[in-house]
Amino acid sequence: MSLKLYHFTVSGPSRGALLAARYLQLPIEIQPVNTFKKDNLKESFLKINPQHCVPTLEDNGFILWESRAIACYLADKYGKDEQFYPKDLQKRAFVNQRLYFDATFLNVKMRAICAPILFSGATEIQKPLKDDFNTTLGFLDIFLSSTKWLAGDNPTVADTASYATLSSILAVGWDISSFPNIQRWVKQCGSLPGAEENDAGAKEYGEAVKKNLR
Ligand SMILES: N[C@@H](CCC(=O)N[C@@H](CS)C(=O)NCC(=O)O)C(=O)O
Known part of the structure; x- marks a missing residue:
């Protein structure tokens, strides 16, 4: 390899x-x-x-x-087993749904907030973008109300991808106190292999955004 x-x-x-x-x-x-x-x-x-x-x-x-x-x-x-990215058609489709949610909602809306601050001179977070991201977090919180991890009882590629996304904006200081299921999941994700390394990178991201905020 x-x-x-x-x-x-x-x-x-x-x-x-x-x-x-x-x-x-x-x-x-x-x-x-x-x-x-x-x-x-x-x-x-x-x-x-x-x-x-x-x-x-x-x-x-x-x-x-x-x-x-x-x-x-x-x-x-x-992969040594089929848990992280299942081969079963419906289990995989469910993981894919969560994965696409991260790619096309969570990450897109997170970038809509942070990219203008990082790269285009914005110094504050526009309210519509803030509201839109919180709406997206509301969906994520609903997903996590019925499963321990994003797509069931064990971590999948949807969790590692989404945690990488969310940890970036958490490092900017985003308030998730009104999303109890996300809070629980974020804590769980802290025990994933490589979480510490991820969080150190997310912290760098958060610092880069925060230094441009008024
Ligand atoms: N959808 C892509 C996004 C990749 C992406 O935007 N990477 C950024 C860093 S976060 C990058 O390489 N930017 C430099 C560039 O595209 O020129 C993925 O998930 O891999």
């Missing part, structure tokens, strides 16, 4: 892919790519990933990007 992850600690998607690798206990070489310093635009990286985003996985010559695709690939190829 020869796995390399082009990774930036600050990046939520990148941390999501790494959390999956850590959950699966895979030996993985980390190749730092600091997108704040534009390492991702160097010719050597563009040859690997013309879309120049992290995370990017290299598995013995096979290249893959998109954090959730990476997590699913690693689970399918190297």
